[in-house]
Amino acid sequence: MINTITLNPSLDYIVKVDSFKVDKLNRTEEEQIYAGGKGINVSIVLTNLGVENKALGYVAGFTGDEILRQVKNHDVDCDFIKLENGISRINVKLKSDGETEINGSGPEITEDNLKALFEKLSHLEKGDYLVLSGSIPGSVPDDIYEKIMSRLLEKGVEFVVDATKDLLLKVLKYKPFFIKPNHHELAEMFNVTLESDDDIIKYGKKLQEMGAKNVLISMAGDGAILLPENGNPIKREVPKGTLKNSVGAGDSMVAGFICGYLKNNDINEAFKMGIATGSASAFSDELATKEQVNDLLKQMK
Template sequence: MIYTCTMNPAIDLFTEFEQFAPFIVNRSRQEDYQANGKAINISFILKAMGIESTATGFLGGFTGDFIEQELAKKSIAVDFIHVEGITRINTFIRSGEIEYKAVNKGPEISETAQNKLLEKLQTLTEEDMLFVSGSLPKGIKDEVFIDIAKLSQQKGFQLIWDISSESLINCLPYHPFLIKPNDEELAHLLGVPALKTDKELIGGARELMDRGAGKVLVSLGEKGALYVDENESLFTTAPIGKVVNTACAGDTMLAVFVGKLIQGENLEEALICATAAGSSTAFSAGLTDLSDLQKLKEQIKLRRVVM
């Protein structure tokens, strides 16, 4: 079974304005409310691919109810810990070519609720896969990532990380199946200002593998993607289009990449599809419905780098 864990979910409010000015009433010309959270997005995309998953994490208040209802509409199984407080609402404002992002902290999570989540994850087995993505809400320390990493090693389930925490480095000795940083996060993890060349990016990914990561998928934004494992180093270019929403592109890329592998596709096809899907979300107001995947795939070039 596939599980997705979002510890700090959100309702994302996407709004579009003719112009957005201070100290006046700005009236939107378009708005859209979406159940969100990085791993929740993965559940939505997997479902669109015909792959079942169970979404877990923490939810609270009327906003938490909305998220569960939206997942239920797609027949996605849920197993959340319900907490006091209100699950956050994030706002993304588009005005012309400018995008403003207002991201809130979320409710404080009690130690009791944290323990309940870990107890749920203790039931996973070697037949399961767990995606852990996104930020932590108030009350949870980064050490929870180490706890989950240890559980993965003890129970044998495949663990996939998409987190920006520096604690990811300390999770690598427990041998996660896959990690997905972007290029900036990869550089930060390695303590360098930037990784610009093919050699630097591949070398950075391989350094994380030397520390314990099984495979590394790096999102490169408008430049495409990089995948590295013990045998392969593959780059893709990105298709051209008007970027509308950058919030969920990486989640989409990760979900489609793993989903295609689950469905039996080879690495090259999985990476091309993942790059196309991530771009499709970037070109959309919210998550892609994957309907333009084939068209976008035609623009993508894949190259193998031997080092």
């Protein structure tokens, strides 16, 4: 079973305004409301691809109810913890001459709430996968990912981590099966400028030396580089298409990689599936569907 965790999900309120003006009345041209959160995105895409999974995390208030409603409408199996106080955050994304984001802080997560999450995670077994992705809310310890992984390591649970900088670096000692930084995040982790594929491979290997098994570095329109646990680095280009929405593309790549690997334990097949699935979301207004992914797979060598 694959499990995803979204500690601080959101309702993403996306509005488009023609030439936004400060201190003036502005009327929207377009409005969209989506359930947001990297783990939620992974769960939705896995479900779209026909892979059984369960979404875990926290929700609160009327916004939490709407998040659950939307996620369940995607036929995702949810097991979120409902908090008694506060509301799940609302993130505002304003598209006008430029793009502005205002992210909410989310509800407070107490020690008892954390114990409830650990109780749910205690039922994971050998061979299960746990996807830890995204930032963490300020009300939980900054080593929460470490605490989760240390408790499950001896059970034989496989970890997939998609996080930035210290949040990722500190969990490499638990030997995650798969991590997916992008090239900007990789450069930030080591405070360097990456000028070539060789540079990306060099620092990707450092992540392996620190404990990661399979490292996939995404590079947007320039494709991606995979450093497999066993074997030489592999680079793949992205299929042709028109970029419509980059939000969720990285999460879709994670879902596609997992789906591809589970088919026959082939890491190259996983890489190919990850590229196709990430691209399918990037070329669509919503998250990738199985049909879109299959169409792109036909293009790829």
